Amino acid sequence: MKKINLIIFPLLLGLSACALFTDNEEPDIYFPYYDFEILKLGKSISDMVISPNGEFLYLADYSNNKIVQINTSSNMSVSNDIVVGSHPTALSLSPNGQTLGIALEGESNIVFMSLNDFSIIANYSISLMNVNDLSFIDSNTIIISSKTDPSCITLKMDTGIEKSESILNGEFAVNMDSSIIYVATHSSIKKYVKSGNNYIQSSTISDAYGFSATINHFVFNASSNSLFLCASNEDEESTVKHVYSYNGDNLTFAGKFLIKSPGLGVSVTQNGEKVFIAPMDADPMGIFVVEFDAETKLEKNYYLSAGNLTRRGILLSPDEKSFYVLVDTPGDNDSFEPYNSNSFDLQRINIIEN
């Protein structure tokens, strides 16, 4: 009997100890881990656009002077590239989605590409230097801004005829029928309304930001008639910690999206309900693209990205089931190639359906 007890006692003790090993509690998890894809590129990308059917992405490869075509069907892959000129810095897709306008920062030229056969169809010299943005305002006309020249110009794609406009330089956002051009400058947003063949500045100007900003991304959403502004500044004492939205009619302040970081890029669903923001700074857990509810201005979902994000580096797919971000993973920048310190890859992240 004594020996039996000697067996039973430790066994009972062991069994009761086993009861201590059931995890019934779950932590508050604000982000799940979703499997996502990364296409290794190792390039410095300055802008990207997507074809209307979502089949191809076009990236401006700033350091290699190329436009890179990415096939997005099934697995992402590089399907083509072409040298276009010195340092492509901004891209704009024509309204019919068949032509790509390319601004070159390293030379005073604008290049037009046919996306049907991925070839250059026109290359025009312009009077501006240090071009920073461009945007189609109709199927044959593009508006161009420069960092150094105070006024913008328009350029005809078929003839190459240039025309000076009374529009101050900055980042463009254009409404659906191009009747209004919004320009985000270093201190405020200005509105230009089409009148005949010219754009006239509206008396409506947004309140000043309160700091001198570098504009990282500026987007117009037609459904909500809202503008979204990602800006940053170098002054540490007034580092921007939010992404702002403005009413398209009167440029009143329409919302503040708190991300505790300057915004680098923003993408909004066509119905204007979801806002995806790429922040500059990381959270202690990593770098997350933050999905906001446009109505409540509150965070809805967090998406872990594979590295540092970049300006203009976020884009929703047309079906709005996923988005693309340009990511630079620390530690993979070791390269023997001189002057190559940024190596951005392309990451596709599926959007949580809720």
Add this chain to the structure above:
Amino acid sequence: MSVGFSYAHEKLDSPVYGEKSIPNYNRERTDNSNLTLVLNYGVTDQFSLSGFFPYRYVLNEKILFRGQYKNQYDGGKYYRESTGLGDIILQGRIKLNPIKDHFSLIFGLGLKLSNGNINSVDKYGERISDNLQVGTGTTDPIVSLFTSELINPILLSGGVFVRISNGENIYGYQYGNELQALLNMDYLNHPSVYGGLQLNYLKTTRDHYEYGKVARDRGGESLFFAAKIGTRISTLLDTEIVAQFPLKQNLNESQLISPFLLQLGFLIKIPS
């Protein structure tokens, strides 16, 4: 009386989420090194006292993103390390023979002390994470049960080790409970060399922080396979090398795992 030394090293550098391998964006890795002095003293033939004195070195390295850590806002390489005497384990063991000459049982009861340092800081003076400290800050009871049977030339053995968490340390951090089960088969055909295989199951429950909040990325279960080779250099000195590999791991959320663990042991028997 016997004196043993055991050195174990593992490099945790492969992140998983649950059972799935995931990318390591921060290039994070943790090196765990333990040099443990094991003292064993037989009070009687049936009762012995054991003490485990671990000297630990923990090094965690990663490449931070901008803004990820307030003290190194621009990001870049960052490391945290701690070193020193870890928590000492003291244990009394009683040998039981419920079945005559077979399956002797060794039942152990003891304490893991709270002597290990839990105040290590990084180069900015900020206290590093609890799970990177050499100590835990709590005194926890431990229970073990071990049995063996020699079926010449095979020695079969198995055991269970349980550590029950006993509240939070002064920083409000409570480690989860730990259950470890071992199945061991040693081949003892040669007088001075032996080899063996081992299955090792480890289950830990979630930690808690800030006095009760459930920690993510902690706890889970693992099954390891280990191969070992040992020598009896003399009747008074044994050596053993163990290489351990994970067979299956299912961990809570994302955690770093090690593709292998290497352990080197010496046992010196001191005649009474």
